Amino acid sequence: MGGSESSFKAKNLFGSGPHRFRIMPEGVFVVSNTDIEGMPSPGSTALGQIELEIHVTGRLVAVDEAGLWTLRDAITAELVYPTPAGTAGTLIDLHERTWTGMKFITFEPLGLTDRGRKTTLKYRAVFRKM
Numbered sequence: 821m822g823g824s825e826s827s828f829k830a831k832n833l834f835g836s837g838p839h840r841f842r843i844m845p846e847g848v849f850v851v852s853n854t855d856i857e858g859m860p861s862p863g864s865t866a867l868g869q870i871e872l873e874i875h876v877t878g879r880l881v882a883v884d885e886a887g888l889w890t891l892r893d894a895i896t897a898e899l900v901y902p903t904p905a906g907t908a909g910t911l912i913d914l915h916e917r918t919w920t921g922m923k924f925i926t927f928e929p930l931g932l933t934d935r936g937r938k939t940t941l942k943y944r945a946v947f948r949k950m
Contacts, residue, residue, distance in 0.1 A: 824916050829909035833895050839878025841913040846870055872949040880941045888939045898924045911947050922947040
């Protein structure tokens, strides 16, 4: 294992540059009773399981501005909802770890486009199992 390509719905969206997967906190969503209207008693209430959320951070890398927009457009096309592009799919990391039933909910550029020998853009992509 290892050294494979990551993918979402069998599409290599982030392979143009380095990227990492991060599993966000897992567990039970708990709120203080004082935050719930009509619940004056002390203590906390468990409201249910926290939804699985995975963040992919990295850098898109292209030879020029047009290439960078092509990469970005391919990624953001997967965000369209509720069309088929917005349906759940399988997310696979660089080590072949697989998560089924994931929805791609956010793509966020982090900072400005860097222009040098290559044109690059840092980003964060958020996937959630709803």
